[in-house]
Amino acid sequence: MTTNRPTVIEVEHLTxxxxxxxxxxxxxxxxxxxQLIGVIGPNGxxxxxxxxxxxxxxxxxxxxVLINGKSAQKAKGEVAYVPQRGAVDWDFPITVKEVALMGRYQKIPWYTSPKAADYEAAFNALEMVRMQDFAERQIGELSGGQQQRVFMARALAQGSDILLLDEPFAGVDAATERAILDVLERAKNSGKTLVVVHHDLSTAAEYFDKLILIKQRMYAYGTPSVVLNEDLLSKVYEGRLRIFSDIIKKGEA
Ligand SMILES: Nc1ncnc2c1ncn2[C@@H]1O[C@H](COP(=O)(O)OP(=O)(O)O)[C@@H](O)[C@H]1O
Ligand SMILES: [Mg+2]
Incomplete structure (x- = not known):
């Protein structure tokens, strides 16, 4: 399949x-x-x-690694990152609004304060993840799924067209998973490219346009129907996967 879409991330011989x-x-x-790209593979x-x-x-x-044809150094600000929830100190005293505004800091010179446009971008991002009603709340008071959405708002507020998310669905309930997927899809439809680490193979075909299967090396990259193939999965997951047939059926759907 050929597309006219520009390459936004180009990785070559990365070790x-x-x-x-x-x-x-x-x-x-x-x-x-x-596109919505899933990165799958076992732990580690x-x-x-x-x-x-x-x-x-x-x-x-x-x-x-080239981002929009430039080195990561030169492309600073063109990629936004949502870390794994476990990597964040949730006791840090900061409000939802302030977290979203943090997404703007790269754009705010050190000698000035945030401008109206920065507050607006932060608020729009909170609306996008449907957390605007929680703007004044402390981040530590929120549920895991709400915290995840606020961190997505921070990344969206940055205004970058490329978003990288590390296991955004980890440890959230089914309703929150839906809500997060909805944000990812709306971000994609507004012209963003999202690369999402995902550990649940049973939903990978449904959620992503393309999958990257890695275990130290890249074993496959393509549409779910190509990547969720029994030979490849058994190579990469060895004895750790029991529900092959179910996943493969979804991959073919
Ligand atoms: N900061 C680090 N120092 C040493 N080893 C690390 C570090 N981060 C990751 N590793 C190791 O590198 C490998 C890949 O880790 P990681 O990228 O976190 O895998 P995944 O996200 O797929 O679980 C693992 O063996 C892990 O233990
Ligand atoms: Mg990881």
């Missing part, structure tokens, strides 16, 4: 290690705009490392 132990080996992938496969390498948070041993 990343921690203390000489490789977490990613020779990963190459081109991600086109206006390097999914979070992939996201961090695209953001420029970890330095590759080898390989390159």
């Amino acid at each position: 990343v290690s921690y203390q000489a132990k490789p977490a990613l080996l020779d990963v190459s992938v081109k991600i086109e705009s206006d 496969a390097g999914k979070s490392t992939f996201i961090k390498a695209v953001l420029g948070f970890v330095k590759p041993d080898l390989g390159t």
Whole structure:
């Protein structure tokens, strides 16, 4: 299938290690705009490392990452990041509104305060995730799913066209999962490209346009019907997957 969509993320031969132990080996992938991309693979496969390498948070041993044709350094502000919920200190005393406004800080020079346009972008982002009524609440008082949505608002407020999210569905109930998926889909329909680490194979085909299957190396990249293939999944998940037939059926649907 060919599309006219521009490539927004181009990863070539990406190799990343921690203390000489490789977490990613020779990963190459081109991600086109206006899509919802899922990153799947077992625990410890390097999914979070992939996201961090695209953001420029970890330095590759080898390989390159280009964002809109530029290095991560030069493309600062063009990619927004929603970290895994476990990586955030939720006791930090800050309101929902302030978290959303944090998304604007890269755009606000150090010698000025946020302007009306910054408050407006933060408020619009809270509306987009349907958390505007909670603007004055402390972040620590919210449920896990609400916190997740506020962090999505922070990323949306930044105004970047590329969003990277690390397991946004982890530990939320079914209704919240729907609400988060709805935000992702609306963001995509407004012209954003979203790369989402996802651990639940049973929903991967339904949620994403394309999947990246990694376990240190990239095993596959393509539509769910191509990637959710029994041979590939059994290679990557080994004995850890019991419900192959169910997932594969969904992949073909
Ligand atoms: N900061 C770190 N220091 C050392 N090892 C790490 C670090 N972060 C991740 N790793 C290791 O790198 C591998 C990939 O981790 P990660 O990218 O978090 O995988 P995933 O997100 O798929 O679970 C794992 O073996 C993990 O233990
Ligand atoms: Mg991870």
